[in-house]
Amino acid sequence: MAFIRRVRTASGATAVQIAEYTGGRQRILKHVGSAHTEAELGVLLERARGLLVDPGQVMLDLDVEPAVPVAGLAQPAGEAALFENLGNEPARARDGAGRVVATGSRVLFESLAGVYAGLGFDALGDEVFRDLVIARIVEPTSLLDTGRVLTDLGVAPASYATMKRTLSKVKTAEYRDRIATACFAHAARAGDVSLCLYDVTTLYFEAESEDGLRKVGYSKERRVDPQIVVGLLVDRCGFPLEIGCFEGDQAETTTIVPIIEQFARRHGLAHMVVVADAGMLSAKNLTALDEAALKFIVGSRTTKAPIDLASHFRWHGDAFTDGQVVDTITPKNSRIVENDVAKKAEPVWNPQEHTASWRAVWAYSAKRAARDNKTLTIQENRAREVISGEKKAKTTRFVKTSGDKRVLDQTSLARARRLVGLKGYVTNIPATCMDAAEVIASYHDLWHVEQSFRMSKTDLRARPMFHHTRDAIEAHLTIVFTALAVSREAQNRTGLAIRNLVRQLRPLRSATIAVNGTQQTFPPAVTTRQRKILDALNTPRATH
Numbered sequence: 001m002a003f004i005r006r007v008r009t010a011s012g013a014t015a016v017q018i019a020e021y022t023g024g025r026q027r028i029l030k031h032v033g034s035a036h037t038e039a040e041l042g043v044l045l046e047r048a049r050g051l052l053v054d055p056g057q058v059m060l061d062l063d064v065e066p067a068v069p070v071a072g073l074a075q076p077a078g079e080a081a082l083f084e085n086l087g088n089e090p091a092r093a094r095d096g097a098g099r100v101v102a103t104g105s106r107v108l109f110e111s112l113a114g115v116y117a118g119l120g121f122d123a124l125g126d127e128v129f130r131d132l133v134i135a136r137i138v139e140p141t142s143l144l145d146t147g148r149v150l151t152d153l154g155v156a157p158a159s160y161a162t163m164k165r166t167l168s169k170v171k172t173a174e175y176r177d178r179i180a181t182a183c184f185a186h187a188a189r190a191g192d193v194s195l196c197l198y199d200v201t202t203l204y205f206e207a208e209s210e211d212g213l214r215k216v217g218y219s220k221e222r223r224v225d226p227q228i229v230v231g232l233l234v235d236r237c238g239f240p241l242e243i244g245c246f247e248g249d250q251a252e253t254t255t256i257v258p259i260i261e262q263f264a265r266r267h268g269l270a271h272m273v274v275v276a277d278a279g280m281l282s283a284k285n286l287t288a289l290d291e292a293a294l295k296f297i298v299g300s301r302t303t304k305a306p307i308d309l310a311s312h313f314r315w316h317g318d319a320f321t322d323g324q325v326v327d328t329i330t331p332k333n334s335r336i337v338e339n340d341v342a343k344k345a346e347p348v349w350n351p352q353e354h355t356a357s358w359r360a361v362w363a364y365s366a367k368r369a370a371r372d373n374k375t376l377t378i379q380e381n382r383a384r385e386v387i388s389g390e391k392k393a394k395t396t397r398f399v400k401t402s403g404d405k406r407v408l409d410q411t412s413l414a415r416a417r418r419l420v421g422l423k424g425y426v427t428n429i430p431a432t433c434m435d436a437a438e439v440i441a442s443y444h445d446l447w448h449v450e451q452s453f454r455m456s457k458t459d460l461r462a463r464p465m466f467h468h469t470r471d472a473i474e475a476h477l478t479i480v481f482t483a484l485a486v487s488r489e490a491q492n493r494t495g496l497a498i499r500n501l502v503r504q505l506r507p508l509r510s511a512t513i514a515v516n517g518t519q520q521t522f523p524p525a526v527t528t529r530q531r532k533i534l535d536a537l538n539t540p541r542a543t544h
Helices: 038-052 106-118 127-138 146-152 160-172 175-190 256-267 283-291 302-308 310-316 366-388 410-418 436-444 447-459 470-494 498-505 528-537
Strands: 003-008 014-022 025-035 097-104 195-204 227-235 240-247 273-276 295-300 325-331 357-364 399-402 405-408 422-427 510-515 518-522
Touching (some): 014 038, 127 498, 160 470, 175 240, 175 256, 175 470, 195 256, 195 447, 227 447, 256 283, 295 302, 302 357, 357 366, 447 470, 470 528, 498 528
Antiparallel strands (some): 097 510, 295 422, 325 357, 399 405
């Protein structure tokens, strides 16, 4: 039978272990921890008892004293010194047995609350909303289960009804607008908001029917359930600045302009650069951004390369060198082409001269070419297997129908191999303001917004599975948006992913112990690594 074992270590601490007798010898099953004070010992004993409890049966009598003796560790000032007034000093009463009333990860909660306040979110004056945000960071769960998480953090949770009222207040009190304003102010102090990154994702619901918001549409997760489309705008370091929610059947290309216009109008911005991937590339979007005096950098589709690089292909063929960059123009629509292939030199985009074109930057990478060639070979082999009947016929690239049989589309395959290694970027920023290398580098910063989406979906579990009405879904996304801002700032301060940070600090549990009718809270013992994390977490980043 397992039992709790206490043993003195070489450092003078008391180790608490769970052990059992096997073959007449003690075998250690788990080392719970080492205590340096009576308070810490009480906490470790409570934790050890919890590990021994089997939920399927009643509590076992382990013959372990449930209360830890607690005595004063230092002589109070003003009392008699050693051997002084020995005959007159009354016998001092011994403290009664101490009892652990509660434990909680208060250190983690207060650290995250400090980051929350440092971002200016405490201006909302809503502690319940703050608690919901921190609980979402520590352990994402349902609203009904949030009270358990807060209790584990050493915080007295609000009632379930109060939490629901707080969600209703998120819209009426315009929490999202106020949080977005605080995020912008922080990003402006800590970095540069002249360039922002935008991307979209989809969040699905396990619902049988659609409604005004949750609709079936193109899913990034390849599902056919009702969903919503979420757009996120971040700075070049991934710190969130704006979030928007759209109907599930709305095209990605129609989300960028409303979000950018809302962001620019909220903060009174006249000039900024927006970076987005090729999914946002549409003539209507680019024209709308340009007419709003906003600059953009978006990914181009490889299928546009033959038109954009027609002059290069004529004069230089399809040979490229690793790292080669071609700065040219791309037509706004296929009906008007301003690039004269009879001229060897590539045109330098000028908004007054090339009114029917945008600036295009194409870069060649040997590494990308090798990867593209490998992919094309796999697709070619799959096409040949479909043609030969080895695999079932389905929509397969490089397979075309000729008469009543399927054949390999050699022309399309050759065209695709000709373009391997190329990546294009479309912008309305003249070369005099931003050179080609900076255009490419700015686009490559998009991984930050993709990382923020991954944090939202995995670490913060952004999918609103427990909400069904539009107001509740919007309130949930506001909490996730705020939690993402706190998580990003905590990650930037410590250099740790938010999951790792929580994993490091959550075991630090303060203990509240009742002795002789009074209660006292004892802080946990902190390792050197945990101290470094706490110091970094409580130190705001330098502004510049």
